[in-house]
Amino acid sequence: MLTSLKYIQGYPEHITTPVTQLAESGKLTQWFEQKYPQSHQFKSEKALFDYAMQLKNRYMRKTAPLSKVVYDNKIHLVNNALGLHSYVSRVHGSKVKAKNEIRISTVFREAPEPLLKMIVVHELAHLKEKEHNKAFYQLCCHMEPDYHQLELDARLFLICLELKGS
Template identity: 45%
Template sequence: MTPLKFLQGYPLQLQEQIRQLIAEERLGDYLARRYSGKHGVQSDKALYAYIQALKQEHLKNAPAIDKVLFDNRLDLTHRALGLHTAISRVQGGKLKAKKEIRVAALFKDAAPEFLQMIVVHELAHLKEAEHNKAFYKLCEYMLPDYHQLEFDLRVYLTWRELQGRSPV
């Protein structure tokens, strides 16, 4: 039985469907049919503009984002495909919090839907720190098919690993 480490939290029936696609060597075809495009967000500057546009559309009152970048060092050893941080610094007599969003460099070459899902996930952390019901409700508000995209992203990571490429 093929271990599916990225899909462990999903029902066994779904895992079996993915195992079947793997056994029939059709997993790549499944992904190519669903996610054939490639986005044009290739630089940190373009990623910043992309994230700001999504933030402006869905989270106007969320804190400002100070830094956005594709991170080559971000990978599954950190258990993250995206990362949000708030760095507090003392400036003069005030405490300033700088918000950062880092997206794994893998998403430069991924389908636009996967980039959007990761960005929505990280933006939701501006309002909800924990992965709770309110967090996922906010993700669904920003991206109605969020849960399907998250599942398919995990399938994509499984496929990359089977191809002998590092998932991230």
């Protein structure tokens, strides 16, 4: 089994078998690039922040404000994650200032827009739901109805990146 297929471990056999066959035949990357022919245009951190704020304002107006949305080249390697939501509290005199930050792995700088949206939606959902529970995934699906398919496709994107690198 290819080591890059670690991203789909835990998926049922009716999903893993065709992916394994495509990967072993060298056709997975071609299939993926046909499904998603181009990457998004949100390359700068300002554009990424504006994109996240547009989604937040559309679906989650009443949640805590976001102070930062950035690409982070350490996420994928260190945390074995694709994005992170952090809540930072700082004491300034007698006041406590809280900031919500979202960090997206830099591998998504060149990803197709639907995959970037899935990651941003996931991290935005953490503003309201801290745990990966039923309410969390319902919120993700409210913001992006194809959330679960896009989550699988993001994993296929990571497999394709590894296959291109080897």
